[in-house]
Amino acid sequence: MRYTLAFLSILLPFGCSKNSGTVALEKAEPTTETVTYASGEDKVSGFLCHPPGKGPFPGLMLIHDDFGLTDWVKEQAKRLAEQGYMVLAVDLYRGEAVSNLLDAHIMDRGLPEDRVQRDLKAAVDYLVSRKDVRASRLGVAGWDMGGGYALDAAIRDPRLLAVVTCYGRLTTDAKLLAPLKASVFCVFAGKDKGISPETIEQFRAAMTKAEKRIAGMRVYSECAHGFLDPATWPTNGAPPNEDVKDAWERIDDYLDKALQQ
């Protein structure tokens, strides 16, 4: 909770950032906008967070969970932009809002995988097309459904050098991991009913066999699936504060080493 409050206090001045065309007296905030770009023949939009300054910045694609591009995901985009990334949070649901678990399932299960792949490639294309993005420093992070897609995206797109997957679906076949160029940082929840320790071990073995790099892997035994997002706490129970803090510190540290240095 303390952590969330700290978060909010950082984000509070954010609302006026759009109007701050002049030099900010205090710490400069990222600017945000909704950007549109082509995904095949479709037009899709994403939430872009632009760090203060000219760049070029490393680029980071964020992929939401099965509840869609929520305010929480946007908060993470802003937080990461503050650390110097050009962040693009995609909207795989294309504007469709989700209000409950069944809805989330109906949307997630209905996504055509080929459309997802196209949208994610288009998002990377968009980042690369920007002059203020370092095309040689691109990463992807996702939670839940988005964690699985983050790994999938990096397998399909060699431009991605860093993957953060938080309790996302894994790949267990070494052959399928062969095209992966990125290193991977994983956060798992010990109480996750869907990702078992056996599956995690299969992933680890497949990564080793494919000679790929797991930059870090944490299983937070006291935490439930989705624990980084406070929206899951009422139903799943709140995780220990220190676990949330630890996970974010490690994520930030991994991304910093993989993309900023």
Next chain:
Amino acid sequence: MRRFLGVCAVLALVAPAWAAEGKVKTANITIKSGDEEIKAFLAEPDGKGPFPAIIVIQEWWGLSDWIKDNAKRLAAQGYVTLAPDLYRGKVAEDMKTASELRKGMPHDRALRDLKGAVDALVAKDNVNKERLGSIGWCMGGGYSLQLALHDKRIKACTMCYGAVVTRADMLKPLNATILGIFAEEDKGIKPEMVAKFEEALKEAGKKVEAIKEFKAGHGFMRPGNPGGKNPVYREAETKQAWQDIDKFFAKNLRGK
């Protein structure tokens, strides 16, 4: 067994058409999936065969009694049916668990399990290995199509409100005729998306029996949810969907 007879007795009242057709033997068996062994539910018609065979694929709930009932239902019509347990022993009783189980399941593992199930059917003496089909609902509807895309042995694929593929080039490997059962009110697979699927199938030159859209919501064919009724169950639409499915498999797997 008493429970199974009980199910039959109930079903005989509501669906006498198939229950009357033939006796069914069921067994929980172990099959190979890559280097692993997994469980699967087998339902076989009485008699020597060889019979056409169908892979039956679970919803997000897991290998539930309803999925087993569907496997038995098809077996009574003369198909050997096999429903692999993609969740490896877990069946959800609530949506939260179902959601975690579905989202945590590695896609490649599920496909390996399904191909392992096809291998297991093909290895059986009472199966005609030239006549294989697949069917699934919800998550399993998407996997029914994925299996048909990854395994040319599948000749007839029924997908009930499962994720579609919208690009013709990705449908190229498909060797099966498709029957699509969709729900107009399905927020996740809207009519536009179904239309794109149909278009892509046409462009790829694939065989389509029918792409049907029922006036119903996602999951309309399942009468019950764990611990109660399924509020979106639609009896009349379900009856029609089953008629379509039965006709489709009879035509494409039994030459009738």
